[in-house]
Structure formats: C-alpha cells, structure tokens
Amino acid sequence: MTQQNKAAAGRRPKAGDPSQAKQEQLAAFTSDNIPQLTTNQGLQIPDNHNSLKAGVRGPTLLEDFILREKITHFDHERIPERVVHARGAAAHGYFEVYKSMSQFTAAEFLQDPAVKTPVFVRFSTVAGSRGSADTVRDVRGFAVKFYTQQGNYDLVGNNIPVFFIQDAMKFPDLIHAVKAEPHNEIPQAASAHDSFWDFASLMPESTHMLMWAMSDRAIPRSLRMMEGFGVHTFRFVNARGESHFVKFHWKPKLGIHGLAWDEAQKIAGKDPDFHRRDLWESIENGNFPEWELGVQMIPQDKEHAFGFDLLDPTKLVPEEMVPVQRIGRMVLNRNPDNFFAETEQVAFHPGHVVPGIDFSNDPLLQGRLFSYTDTQISRLGGANFHELPINKAVCPVHNFQRDGMHRQTIARGQVAYEPHSLIDGKEFRIDGGSAGFQSFPEEIDPPKVRRRSPSFDDHFTQARLFFNSQSVAEKEHIVAAFRFELSKVDTPGVRQRMVDNLAHVDEKLARRVAEVLGINAPDAKAAAGRPGYRDHRMTMPIDESPALSMQDTGDGSVKTRKVAIVVADGIDSASLKAVREGIEQAGAKCMVIGPRLGTVASASKRQVDVDGTFANMPSIMFDAVLVPAGAAGVATLQANGDALHFVLEAYKHCKAICAIGEGVQMLSSLGIGSDPKAAPPGVVVAATPVTNLGDATAALQIAQDFVAAIGKHRHWERAVDGVPA
Ligand code: HDD
Numbered sequence: 001m002t003q004q005n006k007a008a009a010g011r012r013p014k015a016g017d018p019s020q021a022k023q024e025q026l027a028a029f030t031s032d033n034i035p036q037l038t039t040n041q042g043l044q045i046p047d048n049h050n051s052l053k054a055g056v057r058g059p060t061l062l063e064d065f066i067l068r069e070k071i072t073h074f075d076h077e078r079i080p081e082r083v084v085h086a087r088g089a090a091a092h093g094y095f096e097v098y099k100s101m102s103q104f105t106a107a108e109f110l111q112d113p114a115v116k117t118p119v120f121v122r123f124s125t126v127a128g129s130r131g132s133a134d135t136v137r138d139v140r141g142f143a144v145k146f147y148t149q150q151g152n153y154d155l156v157g158n159n160i161p162v163f164f165i166q167d168a169m170k171f172p173d174l175i176h177a178v179k180a181e182p183h184n185e186i187p188q189a190a191s192a193h194d195s196f197w198d199f200a201s202l203m204p205e206s207t208h209m210l211m212w213a214m215s216d217r218a219i220p221r222s223l224r225m226m227e228g229f230g231v232h233t234f235r236f237v238n239a240r241g242e243s244h245f246v247k248f249h250w251k252p253k254l255g256i257h258g259l260a261w262d263e264a265q266k267i268a269g270k271d272p273d274f275h276r277r278d279l280w281e282s283i284e285n286g287n288f289p290e291w292e293l294g295v296q297m298i299p300q301d302k303e304h305a306f307g308f309d310l311l312d313p314t315k316l317v318p319e320e321m322v323p324v325q326r327i328g329r330m331v332l333n334r335n336p337d338n339f340f341a342e343t344e345q346v347a348f349h350p351g352h353v354v355p356g357i358d359f360s361n362d363p364l365l366q367g368r369l370f371s372y373t374d375t376q377i378s379r380l381g382g383a384n385f386h387e388l389p390i391n392k393a394v395c396p397v398h399n400f401q402r403d404g405m406h407r408q409t410i411a412r413g414q415v416a417y418e419p420h421s422l423i424d425g426k427e428f429r430i431d432g433g434s435a436g437f438q439s440f441p442e443e444i445d446p447p448k449v450r451r452r453s454p455s456f457d458d459h460f461t462q463a464r465l466f467f468n469s470q471s472v473a474e475k476e477h478i479v480a481a482f483r484f485e486l487s488k489v490d491t492p493g494v495r496q497r498m499v500d501n502l503a504h505v506d507e508k509l510a511r512r513v514a515e516v517l518g519i520n521a522p523d524a525k526a527a528a529g530r531p532g533y534r535d536h537r538m539t540m541p542i543d544e545s546p547a548l549s550m551q552d553t554g555d556g557s558v559k560t561r562k563v564a565i566v567v568a569d570g571i572d573s574a575s576l577k578a579v580r581e582g583i584e585q586a587g588a589k590c591m592v593i594g595p596r597l598g599t600v601a602s603a604s605k606r607q608v609d610v611d612g613t614f615a616n617m618p619s620i621m622f623d624a625v626l627v628p629a630g631a632a633g634v635a636t637l638q639a640n641g642d643a644l645h646f647v648l649e650a651y652k653h654c655k656a657i658c659a660i661g662e663g664v665q666m667l668s669s670l671g672i673g674s675d676p677k678a679a680p681p682g683v684v685v686a687a688t689p690v691t692n693l694g695d696a697t698a699a700l701q702i703a704q705d706f707v708a709a710i711g712k713h714r715h716w717e718r719a720v721d722g723v724p725a
Contacts (some may be wrong), residue, residue: 012250025135039069047253079344080379084175086142087189089134089223089276090126090343091283093332095119095146095293104244104297105236110327115592118147119330122346123223123279127178128189133268134275135216135259136189137481142228142250142295142350144330147394155248156351160217161229163313164206166456173199174206192488201497204533205456207505208314208463214481215466215474216258216550221623221713222278223287225257225554230351232365233310235358235440236297243440245303245360247317249324255554257713260653261481263620270618280335287560288333294324296495299341307538308462309455313364315462318540319547331333342390345374347376358440382406436487457536460504465540467506469548473716475509482513495519500527504535556711559587563710564622564650566643567594568608570632573602575660581624582703588624588710593617595640603630616641619650624710638666645725648672651683652725654718656709658684658702671723682715 003559010220037045045066052064060067082088101110109117124141125132140159145152164174176182178191178198187193189214200206212218220226228250236244259267267274282289296317298310308315336342349372352367359365376385382405385391413420470478482502486495496519502510503524510522527533563583565576580590591611596602599607612619619625625647627634637643648670651657659667659674664687667674676685684700684705709715 027236048189067657079381081373081477082379084126085124086130086237087128087132088122088141088343089279090120090346091332092336093119093121093330095328097328102238104238106239106318107354108150118347121332122343123585125189127191132189133272135219135267137191137262137264138189139213139218139424140220140226145301145346145348147464148354149395150354151394151395153350153354153357153526154348154350155230156348156350157228157248159220159226159228160209161231161232161316162209162212162214163364164209165203165364166205166312166314166452167363167713171367176489192485192517194489194491194494197486197489197498198494201501202496202532204459204501205314207459207501207522208466211466211478211505214478214485215470216477219259219261219264221257221259223275224279224282225252225254227252227256231363232313235360237356237358237440243300245298247296250291251294251326253290254557255551261484263653266620282560283332283335288331291330292326293328293330294326296322296324298322308451308458311360311362313362318542318545320542320545328624344578345354345380345388346390347380347385349373355437360706447644449665454536457534458538459534461538461540463505465543465545466548467509468543468661469545470654471549471551474549474551479509479512483516486513486517492519500524503527556589558707561588561623561710562621563588563590563624563626564593565590565626565628566621566637566646567592567600567608567628567632568636568640568643569600570603570630570636572630572633572661573599573606573608574604579660579701579703579706582700583707584706591617603632619646622650624656625650627659627663627666629663632665634662638669644670648723649725652720652723654682654714654720656682656706658706660686661688679721681718682709684709
C-alpha cells in the first residue's frame with residue numbers, strides 16, 4: 001500500500017467512534033483558543049447580532065460592510081440541484097480487491113489485495129427534488145468514486161441492472177416525462193402520473209426496466225440492503241491489450257430487502273430522511289455497510305453468443321449464463337463532515353476511467369460520456385469543479401488547462417502550452433507508448449447512420465424472464481404496484497396502452513393489472529400495431545433466473561434491525577429481560593415504545609424507560625414488534641387505539657411479531673392467529689410469561705425463534721389482504 005493510499009484510506013478514524021468528532025469540537029471551544037468570528041477577509045467581528053444603524057432606532061447604514069458580506073454570501077448559498085438524482089446521501093470508505101485481476105485488467109487498484117483504495121459513494125433517488133422523501137418508488141443511484149493512484153475512477157450505476165431507454169437521445173424525454181409535470185410541478189418524486197406512463201407506454205423498450213421499477217427493488221428497506229449495477233457493458237483491458245466485456249455488480253452483505261408499499265408511503269411522510277438517517281446512524285454506530293464487487297466477464301470473441309446484444313442497456317446477462325465473480329469488497333466507514341462540500345459537490349462521470357477499464361459502444365453510455373462534465377459546469381459553476389476537495393484526484397494532476405471561475409491551483413512559470421522547450425531548455429514530452437490510458441483499438445469502419453441496431457429489437461423476453469423469476473409474493477407486489485401507478489393516470493388511453501404492452505410480458509399479469517383500472521381487457525394485438533413496438537424475439541436459453549429474485553438473500557443476520565417493544569403501565573418487565581437480551585445479543589436494536597416519553601411503571605413497580613411514543617415512532621420505523629406480558633399493561637395497551645394500530649400495522653406489513661404471556665391476548669383481539677402451534681408466518685407466540693417458564697432455556701428459545709423470524713426480513717407469504725391497518 002502506498003503512503004498516499006494509506007493516508008487517504010485512514011483519514012480521521014472518526015466513524016464508529018462518534019464521540020471523537022464531538023470531543024474535538026468541544027475541545028476547540030473550551031480551550032483558551034476559542035475561534036474568533038471574522039469576516040471572510042479575517043477581520044474580527046465585534047458584534048454578530050446588531051447591524052450598523054444611525055442611532056439605536058435609526059435606519060441601517062449601507063456602510064455596514066460586515067452585514068453586507070454576511071447577507072450576500074447567504075443569498076448565494078444555493079447551487080442548482082442535479083437535474084436528476086438531486087436527492088442523495090453519501091459516505092466515505094475503502095475498497096480492497098481479493099486477488100490480482102491482472103489477467104483481465106491493467107487497472108492498478110485491482111492488482112494488490114494489500115491496497116485499500118479510498119472511495120466516496122453517493123446513493124440517490126432519480127426523480128425527486130433535493131428535499132423530497134427517501135422512500136418513494138424510484139430507481140436508486142449508486143455512484144462510487146475510487147480515488148486511485150492512476151486517477152479517479154467513477155462507477156456511476158443504479159440499483160437496477162437495466163435502463164428504460166436504449167439511446168441517450170431519449171434521456172431528456174424520459175426525464176421530462178418522469179419528473180413533476182411542467183405546468184403545475186405535480187407530483188413530487190413519483191412516477192405515478194400521466195406523463196410518465198404516457199411516455200413509457202409509447203416506448204416498449206422501457207418494459208423490462210418497468211418490471212424492476214414496479215418491484216420492491218424500487219422501495220429499498222435500506223440503502224445498505226440494495227444491489228448496485230454498472231448497467232452498461234464495459235471493457236476490462238489487460239496489460240497485453242486483451243479485452244473482456246465486463247458487467248459490474250455490487251452485492252450487499254445484508255442481502256436485498258424492500259419495504260411494503262404502504263409502509264414506504266407512510267415513511268415518506270413520517271420520516272422523509274429514513275434512508276439517509278439509516279445510513280448515517282449505522283456508520284456512526286460502527287455498523288459499517290459492506291458490498292462485494294462482482295464482475296461478469298465475457299471474452300471478446302463471445303460478444304455475439306447471447307441471443308441479445310451486449311450493447312443494449314435494456315438487457316442484463318443472467319448470472320446463470322455468466323456467473324458473477326466476487327473480486328473485492330467495499331466498506332463504508334466514515335460519514336461526510338459537511339453535506340454541501342462533499343455529498344452535494346461531488347461530481348461523478350462515467351468517463352472518469354483508469355487504464356484497464358474502457359467503454360463499450362452502448363449508445364446510452366456513449367451519450368452519458370458527454371452529459372456529465374457538461375452538467376457539472378453549470379451545477380458547480382465552472383470548469384474547475386475537479387479542484388473541489390471531494391473531486392480532487394489523489395495522484396498528481398498536471399496539464400496546461402488554465403484559469404476559469406474559482407481556479408484554486410496557482411500554476412507557475414511562463415509555459416502553458418505543449419510542445420514547449422522553455423523550461424530548462426528541454427522539450428516537454430508526453431510519455432507515449434503503452435503508458436497511460438489507451439483506448440481499446442476496436443476496429444470500426446461502418447457508414448454513418450442515425451438508426452437503432454435490429455439486435456436491440458426484443459423488448460419483452462427479458463421482462464418476462466424477470467417476472468418469471470420472482471417469488472409468488474414478489475409477483476403480487478409487482479401487480480399491486482402497476483395497479484397503483486396506473487390508477488393514478490387520468491387518461492384511460494394511457495392505462496390501456498400500458499396493459500396492452502404488458503400482455504406481451506405475461507398475459508395473466510396484464511389481465512390482473514387491467515381488472516381494477518376501468519378499462520378493457522389487455523389487447524396484445526393492439527400493442528403490436530403501435531409505433532415503437534418491436535418483437536424480434538431472441539432465444540434465451542433460460543426461462544427463469546433465480547438470481548433476479550430478492551427472496552432469501554443475505555445471511556439471515558438481524559444486525560442493525562430495529563425491534564419495538566410496546567409498553568404501558570403494568571407490563572411485566574421481568575418477562576422481557578431474557579428475550580430482549582437474546583435479541584440484542586444477535587445484533588438487533590430494541591426500543592421501548594409507549595404512550596408517553598419518560599417512564600412507565602411495570603407490574604412490579606419498576607420504572608421502565610420509554611424511548612419513543614406510538615405517535616413519534618410508529619411501527620413503520622421498525623422491523624419487528626414485541627408485545628410483553630403483564631395483565632394490567634396489556635389491558636391498557638388494548639384500550640389504546642394507537643397501540644392497537646401499531647401492532648396491527650406491523651402485522652399488515654408482514655413484520656416479525658412476538659407476544660409473551662398476556663401479550664398474546666392482544667394479538668387475539670386484533671384477529672391475529674395466536675395459537676402457538678398454528679401461528680401465522682413470522683408470529684412467535686409464548687402463551688406463558690417467560691419468567692413463569694422457570695427455565696432460561698425456554699426464554700432463549702423464544703428469543704431465538706423471534707430472531708430467526710426477524711432475520712427473514714418480512715413474511716410476505718402472510719395473508720394480510722383483510723387486515724384493515
Ligand atoms: Fe445519469 C447523474 C446513473 C443515464 C445524465 N446518473 C447520475 C447519477 C447516477 C446516474 C447514479 C448521480 C450521481 C451522483 O450521485 O452525483 N445515469 C445513471 C445510469 C444511467 C444513466 C446508471 C444509465 C445506465 N444519465 C444517463 C444518461 C444521461 C445521464 C443517458 C444523459 C445523456 N446523470 C446524467 C446527468 C447527471 C446524472 C445529467 C445529473 C447530475 C450529474 O449528472 O452529476 O449528467
């Protein structure tokens with residue numbers, strides 16, 4: 001590991017030790033050295049509360065340069081938000097490769113397992129504005145900046161491996177359609193409106209990505225629990241100049257998990273910062289999010305072996321056809337110090353590559369290579385955004401680009417051109433030959449055309465593959481999502497067009513979606529007659545790809561999962577103790593939720609601290625609920641509508657629920673089956689209070705059963721249609 005890498009990867013070991021930064025700040029303010037308040041010129045400010053006036057009751061004087069400087073700076077605090085991906089959250093960390101990838105790529109950061117390459121990762125939603133909610137149904141951006149010794153490498157991907165459109169020419173149209181409608185700026189951060197579905201239904205190439213966007217992938221439980229994808233086919237090029245096509249994957253250690261749609265919508269109101277808070281808190285608490293970097297590599301001569309085109313970004317390479325090799329891991333272990341300076345000012349670009357990583361001719365990628373620098377120039381105010389600390393390369397940067405807005409570098413000397421011979425009388429040379437970035441010398445000698453390749457013409461086979469690969473519950477969620485979204489579309493013709501298209505994915509899916517939309521049954525033939533429709537069916541050797549399902553991913557760990565313990569005066573605190581310990585030992589976090597903050601008195605007159613109320617920490621903030629024993633406490637809970645709603649809503653959202661002793665009655669009164677032998681999936685019932693079991697092993701068993709139920713994330717197979725929460 002180079003000194004520079006070490007220094008960068010190990011900068012300020014703050015994360016996991018939240019107190020350290022605070023202590024540093026405190027130390028600065030309690031020492032004799034309290035920083036003085038100054039103007040931007042360093043002039044000490046004597047009074048930060050009063051402007052300069054003509055007499056205490058007189059008008060403020062224009063002369064007050066201190067006031068003017070402060071207000072002027074404030075007036076210019078905002079920069080334009082990103083045109084897409086405006087809302088984001090980010091973190092620092094590092095990447096390390098497991099073993100040298102030199103056989104495939106010359107990229108230096110993929111050679112030595114001893115090297116920790118610093119990274120900065122920004123997650124985002126696409127459609128919403130900067131202040132929009134985190135849990136909206138949307139694609140999530142997953143952009144990683146690797147600070148390598150060969151320059152910055154940006155892997156600017158999403159949490160969905162395919163894209164809506166095949167050519168960058170359509171990107172502005174796609175974004176204009178999905179963002180709030182231009183005449184009234186409604187709706188915020190939602191695709192459920194006419195213009196999006198109008199566009200999507202007229203662009204059948206979007207069908208595959210729509211299937212993903214309607215799945216629970218688009219409402220992640222946590223940014224830490226989603227996959228990332230480079231989407232396009234890229235190239236690895238080794239030192240001998242040999243190329244492999246490559247698809248990039250990020251595989252989350254915690255598995256891939258989604259929210260319930262009803263839950264996601266409610267969280268958007270109750271805690272719009274749900275995802276960024278979750279990321280921030282897990283890093284502050286030392287639970288560092290982790291992903292493995294996976295690659296699918298395809299030799300150059302196998303380019304045409306798949307039945308679909310590797311250059312088509314609406315297609316993925318099924319893992320069953322080309323396995324994902326896990327080649328390294330990324331750990332996020334430090335929160336940003338300053339949201340604006342880092343998360344907001346970070347500038348990603350798919351064209352920031354290093355030797356050994358190159359592009360394919362995917363026409364979507366090719367367009368992106370123009371867009372990103374261009375957008376940073378207007379968003380970050382000029383051509384020097386690469387000098388901002390978060391964007392600065394960690395290796396030396398040297399060229400003759402000069403000046404421009406906000407230039408930081410002070411270039412010295414007479415020479416700002418090349419070739420030159422004025423420095424030491426020597427000619428400046430660019431180290432040519434095989435050094436530096438070499439584009440893969442792909443042979444191209446075609447005519448200029450403005451046309452789509454016929455090899456991009458299959459729009460439904462992989463959409464069908466995705467749908468076929470989902471579990472029963474996942475399919476149901478997709479049906480429900482299409483129903484919800486299209487029911488928000490006012491124009492019946494758009495709804496009809498969309499379900500007609502869906503009939504080419506799956507007849508039954510289309511029919512079930514159409515059923516609730518007040519339109520005719522889906523008409524596959526009508527879809528086939530419309531402009532934009534193509535059905536040049538390619539043969540896929542597989543009908544299902546289990547790797548496309550989120551079911552049973554992750555290691556079943558409950559680390560960082562949140563469990564609510566519902567309490568009221570009179571609950572049996574002793575019955576809780578062993579179960580709570582078991583849950584916490586497994587790594588989940590318990591919070592006591594009651595009717596008020598402060599404490600409640602247990603049946604044995606113990607004071608039990610309450611962390612949150614039914615109102616300020618509703619069940620949607622938790623992964624699981626524990627109802628303790630205690631006749632009086634449970635009676636009070638049963639008389640409290642908020643408490644009843646809390647438990648029922650968690651049940652409706654298919655979360656793990658455990659009830660002990662009298663707590664079981666609460667489940668029964670809510671209509672939740674509470675027979676220990678025939679409890680619904682994910683419901684753990686201990687009819688006898690644990691303290692009365694007289695056996696620590698029994699308490700442990702309950703805790704273990706509950707932990708196992710939480711570890712499954714959600715019990716989607718639970719029948720909850722009739723639950724009124
Ligand atoms: Fe893009 C931002 C990902 C297609 C133009 N894009 C942006 C970000 C991500 C992606 C993650 C946010 C980066 C950050 O956190 O700052 N974009 C994608 C993926 C695409 C894609 C995975 C398809 C596979 N994008 C795409 C196209 C174009 C753009 C086809 C234009 C031709 N994207 C932009 C942009 C943004 C951007 C306008 C807005 C803010 C920014 O770049 O820095 O240039």
